Amino acid sequence: MAQDDSRRYYVILVFLGILLGLYTIRLFNLQVLSSSYKDKAVKNAIREVTIHPARGFIYDRNDSLLVYNDAAYDLMIIPKDIRAFDTAELCRVLDMEPQEVRAKLEKAAAYSKSVASLFKQQISKEDYGYLQEKMSEFPGFFVQNRTLRSYPQPIAAHILGYVSEVDERDVENDSYYAMGDYIGKSGIEKAYEPVLRGVKGKEKKLVDVHNRVVGDFAEGTENIQAIPGTSIWSTLDMQLQRLGEELMAGKRGSIVAIEPKTGEILCLVSSPNYDPNLLVGTARPKNYGKLIADPQKPLFNRALQAAYPPGSTFKLANGLIALQEQIITNSSIYSCSGGGYRIGSHVVHCHNCGGLNIYSAIQRSCNTFFCRAYYNILSNRVKYKNIDEAYTAWLEYMESMGFLKVFNTDLPYELQGRIPSAEYFDKKYNNSWNGNTVVSMGIGQGEAAVTPLQMANMLAVIANEGYYIRPHIVRAIGKRDSLNTQFNEKIYSKIEPRHFRTVLQGMKQVVTGGTGRGAQIPGIEVAGKTGTAQNPHGRDHSVFALIAPANDPQIVVFCLVENGGFGATVACPIASLMAEFYINRKIERTDLEKRMKELNIK
């Protein structure tokens, strides 16, 4: 062949060589120089699945289950993985409207293209089973196991609190949370959130092009196990709580019972209340709306957030202060006549009790006695220069017994209560006021307003003869006997122990032969004090304070029934039934129990 042709052999070789060289450079560039493909391959094949730990259980003090978990399934989406799918089919499976589906997709895409967003919460087990089979038709979707709170008894909703999806603020405040997570929003659920929630785990799953999980990445060696939430033992006595809620059915008000030696809250009833199961799962927003709109305000926790005039039960505190301030001794006698305590033309009415000492004054709840004692406390010019100092000293006594402050333990949203300062009265009465101006506070009326919890705590101070332990709601974390020691500090009042014995004696007489005879429990010595809190808006509130057994107090009960009238008629038997059940674990006065449960006060 011609010379020209064999030269072309070399042209071809060179041409091929160059082409092969260019391809090699291209491959070198693709495989060695650019690093993004490795990440892309990982993102393709590996789906990080967050494993949500089961939340810790909540038990009562006797190991009865108050809160546990139910299985639920959340449908999640990763917008970037979504391909065209049969919208109609998805709508049918999930029972959703097409425009709802579209809106959710847009919202998820706006949040993040590659991070999973919640698409539909809490799919039922049946739908989940059906969906699982169809998953391959919906690339970009996957199902995550979740747990839902469940309550075997429809009680203690206010205390247990509820769990709901985190909002943007929660996510901002704590990097632990991601959108779609759940968080305790109130009550024990909120106070013990870090304990109850556990630690989220992470699993790296291999998914194929159809978004099906085919196995664990790296044989699961990179998976992080979820740590289940820690269980909690509440101080509540479930049966007592249930009894309290039943007794308060049809009434508005509150019962707070405390074990005085430990500050453990045995029951905390606020009525009306609601079934905590209402605030679980997909029905939560709807039910929450209903509860919010209810004029009876079932969401409102009266035990902690309502401030009432304490009524005559406040006389106990004032009696103690009068004794400590040596205004009276346990043999001092004031006389009650002329229809009550007179301040000019104004009369604080009483029943012409005649001359009485502190014991019988408590027993008969004499207004005159305690008005005079209170007036004398505030008029002690030997010890205090002026009314301001005397009044402030009285306030300090009150504060030492747990009033005027929040206990700040593990309870949700406590109200501080309200007893005005000396400055308030200076301003109100233009610096011209004296003990008589504010004398109604001596008998628990007037400006003073305290919460049922504070009153119950005061009873604990009396029962303990001088100290209290801040009331709290959780007694053990993790193990039943690992006691929650963070609140076990004894806080002493400014009153000597012997004065408490005097007051307690008076309270015993209330039950044996005074205004609170209805509180008698067969076989148990009970100390109590009735109260009738004046209510400018309607019928008076019925109040009763109880300590039992009087010689070795195991329980203090404070009960307030709004518009219940005299303390002796409603609050007294309810508090007594509570104490009877707590101590004897049964109620013998079944007729009374039935009557109280059925009583309706609107």
Next chain:
Amino acid sequence: MPKLDNKITKGFDVRLIGYYLALVFIGWMTIYSTCCIQGVSLPVFDFSQLYGKQMIWIATSFVLATVILLVDGRIIQHYAYFLYLFCLFLMVLVLFIGAEINGAKSWIKIGTFSIQPTEFMKFATALTLAKFMQEGKTATQRRYMWIWQFLLIMIPVVVVMLQHDAGSALVFASFIILFYREGLSNEFIIFGIIAAILAIVTLFLNEIYAIGLASVAFIAIMVLGRLQRKKYVRNILLYALSIAFVFSVNLFYEKGFEPHQKQRIDTILGKTSDPLGADFNLNQSKIAIGSGGLFGKGYLKGTQTKLKFVPEQSTDFIFCAIGEEWGFFGTLVVFGLYGALIFRILKLSEKNRNPFVRYYGYGVAGVFIVHFFINIGMTTGILPIIGIPLPLISYGGSSLWAFTMMLFCFIKFNDN
């Protein structure tokens, strides 16, 4: 009846056989890998799996190769035209009774197996062209020979186009290498290059740029080439032709391609990008190869291929699995083997005194070259996606048989 050749053992090019065996072995290993699911190794002799079937294809290919090496090469030459006509007949038959796979109607189903006559046609065409070119002796015959050569190639191209198999049609263009070697005028090559440049510029930018480019080139040639006045006419003609061509490009592009083909071309030109939709395959293919790194993720450990992100990963996109699991190192091995194979064929062809062997060798080399560069080009995003297999590596009986026959005929002819 084939009669036994006495001198079989000597002279067969051992290197070519070695490259062949290496590529086939790599192919089978890779097909096995693509069949495995992450973390599970499958029994090797499972004939329901692709790798099991490929084992049958490989075994039968070895038989074919042995037969070819044993028979007299002249017998194969003798039946070249018959083979060409027979393959053509099958290809036409496919148009009527063929099965459609991936949009191309190019398969004949026989029981559970399908054969693709086009693959054999490449072999038959190479053989026929070589025989025909060898036979053309007289001057008259030589003058009109190009018409026959053109027809021999264009007939199968037309039939393949009717089967909607654009990729295979393109393979027949590989014979240009043979013609170039045998004296195709340089002007054809220049025309081709100018046309390619103008077409790309037109599609990528627009007609104005293409005409501008042609005008600048024309003026430059006119100014620089003032000394050679006699080429004036030719240059002006060429310029006019260029402008006409530019205006026909878009028309041809719009009418001549299917929408998905246009999409693929636009993607390579960078005009559109849709990694989750139309470009999903290409994108995943690049991710697979790119994620291999220097030494790959290890055999059977590729996630892109194991988890089926890459489509057609045992056939047209098999290079993804190699790139992912063996990395750039694997790429070099495959490139090296192909380079060696192709250069070896070209060298042996050039050295052989018998023009028939040279014609045939250049034809075979051309088919390998086009297959290799198009296939690797499409998986790496250099070229639009054109579905043709990677010779000897991709899964497929027809392809493996055809390439085996093609290569071993060359080995046989070269020895004679």
